[in-house]
Amino acid sequence: MKPILAFLTALLLAPLAALHAASTPRPATQPNIIYILADDFGLPDIGCYGSAYKTPHLDLLAAGGTRFEYCFAAPLCAPTRAMGMFGRYGFRTGVTDNGLGAAATPQSEVCIAKVLKQAGYATAVAGKWSDLEYLVTREDAAKWGYDEFMIWGERWEENGEQTGRARYWGPDYNHNGKILSGDKSKFGPDLLHGFVVDFIRERRDQPFFIYYPTPLIHYKLQRTPDSVGDKPDLHADNIAYLDKLVGQLVAEIESLKLRDKTLIVFVGDNGSTKGSHTVHGRPIHGKKGELNEGGCRVPLILNWPGTTPAGKVCKDLVSITDFFPTFTELAGGTMPAGVTIDGRSIAPQALGRPGQPREWVYVQLRNDRYVREARWKLTQSGDFFDMKDAPWQEIPVPADTTDSEAKAARSRLQTALDGMLAQDPNKASPVNPATPPATEKPAKKKKQKQQTQ
Numbered sequence: 253m254k255p256i257l258a259f260l261t262a263l264l265l266a267p268l269a270a271l272h273a274a275s276t277p278r279p280a281t282q283p284n285i286i287y288i289l290a291d292d293f294g295l296p297d298i299g300c301y302g303s304a305y306k307t308p309h310l311d312l313l314a315a316g317g318t319r320f321e322y323c324f325a326a327p328l329c330a331p332t333r334a335m336g337m338f339g340r341y342g343f344r345t346g347v348t349d350n351g352l353g354a355a356a357t358p359q360s361e362v363c364i365a366k367v368l369k370q371a372g373y374a375t376a377v378a379g380k381w382s383d384l385e386y387l388v389t390r391e392d393a394a395k396w397g398y399d400e401f402m403i404w405g406e407r408w409e410e411n412g413e414q415t416g417r418a419r420y421w422g423p424d425y426n427h428n429g430k431i432l433s434g435d436k437s438k439f440g441p442d443l444l445h446g447f448v449v450d451f452i453r454e455r456r457d458q459p460f461f462i463y464y465p466t467p468l469i470h471y472k473l474q475r476t477p478d479s480v481g482d483k484p485d486l487h488a489d490n491i492a493y494l495d496k497l498v499g500q501l502v503a504e505i506e507s508l509k510l511r512d513k514t515l516i517v518f519v520g521d522n523g524s525t526k527g528s529h530t531v532h533g534r535p536i537h538g539k540k541g542e543l544n545e546g547g548c549r550v551p552l553i554l555n556w557p558g559t560t561p562a563g564k565v566c567k568d569l570v571s572i573t574d575f576f577p578t579f580t581e582l583a584g585g586t587m588p589a590g591v592t593i594d595g596r597s598i599a600p601q602a603l604g605r606p607g608q609p610r611e612w613v614y615v616q617l618r619n620d621r622y623v624r625e626a627r628w629k630l631t632q633s634g635d636f637f638d639m640k641d642a643p644w645q646e647i648p649v650p651a652d653t654t655d656s657e658a659k660a661a662r663s664r665l666q667t668a669l670d671g672m673l674a675q676d677p678n679k680a681s682p683v684n685p686a687t688p689p690a691t692e693k694p695a696k697k698k699k700q701k702q703q704t705q
Contacts, residue, residue, distance in 0.1 A: 282372065282459040282583050283556060284514040286448075286501070287575065289336065289463070290494060291329065291380060291470040292540055294524035295531050295643060297491055298551045302532035305491045309499030310553065313518060316562050317555030318602065322626065323570040324613045325522050327540060327547030330383035331617065332521040332572050333465065337363050337384065339576025339595040342616050343676040349618050353384040358395035362588040364576050365461060366397025371585035374455040376400045378444045379465035380419070389429045402427045402447040404440065404467055419467040420474045439477050441468055445497050449504050456508055459583070468494040471525055487527040512557045515582065515602070517575070520550035536643040543622055543631070545643035548615050554602050561604045568609035569626065574598050612668050619678060623668045628658070630665035632673075 290297075299307040300314040325332040326342065334340075334347035338361045342348035346355025365375045377396075381387050381403040386395070393401050403426050404419045418424045423440030425432045427447070448462055473486040476493040498518065505511050523539050523546045530536065538546030552570060554560050573595035580587055581599040594614075600607030612623050622631040629637040629646065638647040638658070649658050673679045 281513065283559075284452075284459055284510060285368070285373075285461045285579055285582070286514060286516050287336070287461070287463050287579070288498065288516065288518045289333070289379075289465040290518070290520050291465070291467055292522060292525050293469055293491075293494070293520035293551070294522070294536075294540070294546065295520075295549060295551055296524050296527060296529045296536060296546075297469065297520070300553075301551050302530075304528045304530055304533075305488055307491060307495040309495045309502065310518065313498065313502070313516065313555045314553045314563075316557060317516075317553055317560045318564045318566050320552040320554070320566045320568070320570050320598075322567060322613075323519060323550050323552035323572070324548050324615055324624070325520065325550045325572045326615060327522045327538075327542055327544075327617055329380075329470075329521055333383050334361075335572040336575050337361070337365075337463075339364065339573045339593045340591075341573065341594045341614060341672070343672075343678060344592060344594070347384075348616055350383060353382075354386075356384060357386055358392075362591055363396045363398075364579055365463065367576075367580050367585045367588065368461045368583050369397045369399070371580075371583045372459060373583060374399055374451075374458055374460040375462075376448070376451045376460070377463040377465070378402050378448050378451075379463075380404050380467045380470075381465070388426065393428075398463075400428055400451060402444060419470070441466060441493065441497060442477070445500065448501065452504065452508065452510070456510060461579070461583075465521075466494060466497070468497075491527075512559075515554065515556040515560070518551070518553045518555075519572070520552075522550065523547040531643060534644045537645050541617075543615060543617055543620060544646060545639075549643055554598075556602065559604075560602050564604075566601055567626070568598070568601060568607070569611075569613045569624075570598055571595060571610065571613050574610075578602065612665065614668070614672055621669070621672070623665045623672070625661060625665065628661040628665060630662060630669060632669065636662050636665075 295301045296303050297305055298310055299305060300311040300319060326335065328350050330347050330350045330353050331342045334342065334345045334356050338345055338356065345361055347353055369375050375398045377398050386392055387401065387403060404423060418434060420440050422434045422436035423432065423438060423443060424434050425440065425443060444466065448464060451462065452460065469490040473490050475484060476489050478493060479489045505514050525540045536546045538544030540547055574597065576593060576595045577597040578599045581597045587593060596610055598607060612625050614623050615621060620632055622629055627639055629639050636649045638649050641647065653659060
């Protein structure tokens with residue numbers, strides 16, 4: 253069995269090795285890249301995917317760019333954020349659940365910001381860093397590849413006490429190593445927006461990369477500056493405010509005459525938690541924290557005027573890990589040597605070309621996982637599903653089915669899953685689906701000390 257698994261592993265990795273073997277030639281124009289990662293923002297939260305909520309600015313972004321129907325993330329915050337920053341699956345980085353962000357260090361992982369920094373980009377991060385760690389000082393930021401930052405998430409020591417947990421009103425944010433005061437009259441997302449706009453204005457004469465993991469719309473939600481009435485619909489209000497901030501960002505870029513030089517990527521980090529939870533009027537299957545469509549399938553929009561095809565709906569399979577090679581290719585950067593990158597570039601699709609679409613996506617939470625094609629899905633426990641009516645339902649297919657198409661698909665997916673399992677040193681650990689997801693955990697003082705090592 254071991255020789256067979258070794259052969260399957262080599263077979264699965266060969267295409268990725270070929271794709272990353274050489275550096276991508278530097279393009280004539282390096283686009284500015286703004287990577288917006290919305291928190292707990294699933295398919296039921298965005299109008300152009302069939303949501304009951306109004307998102308006019310995001311819908312315009314989709315109408316003027318390319319909307320991807322089948323983008324997959326992990327069903328919790330931390331694994332998705334590590335996948336996006338490092339282009340690698342959770343079993344490689346160790347970030348397979350919330351609370352495990354400390355497993356990924358600047359010494360063990362290459363951050364996409366560092367790759368783009370080496371390609372000549374000014375770099376910044378603005379928003380939620382709480383599910384990753386080792387970012388408190390400007391020196392820490394430089395290790396990840398960031399020039400500047402304004403983040404929520406890392407606890408820090410101030411006057412002998414720990415702080416750093418308010419993300420909305422009176423935010424506890426860290427701005428380039430300086431602790432903000434927690435002014436109760438300030439709405440955190442507005443401060444982050446201001447930081448992003450200032451960074452763009454200051455760095456407009458060179459290509460820039462901004463990782464913008466907004467805290468919206470993570471629960472426990474609060475009133476926004478636009479909320480009215482005694483009992484507003486906070487879910488709808490926070491979606492509307494996020495949409496408004498995206499619209500303001502686009503307007504700012506246009507006013508600076510940078511719009512045709514800027515790629516905006518908007519994506520959710522996992523499925524929704526509450527709200528209407530419907531797409532085109534039908535309840536979707538699952539939610540945040542679950543290994544199903546409602547937990548893992550997220551909205552994705554790419555918009556670069558004059559470059560990304562306008563109004564296109566792409567049905568290629570996409571993984572959050574794909575952003576690493578995509579941004580590297582568009583920036584003319586060099587993939588890190590000696591590092592296994594699981595992502596596959598969708599730069600061709602962003603440019604209106606066919607590219608090399610994935611045959612399947614791999615999704616993991618803790619030590620449970622699945623692989624999925626466009627039509628079929630196979631879990632580690634052996635459950636097999638027909639996904640023809642996803643995201644609304646996942647139709648079980650019996651193991652003894654006589655359907656030739658289903659049997660062939662199960663065989664293909666089993667080969668893919670075996671290949672992933674063969675690379676995971678923790679694959680033998682028991683799966684306990686009853687274990688609740690870890691809550692967001694900030695860095696502890698002892699971990700902060702590690703940053704100076």
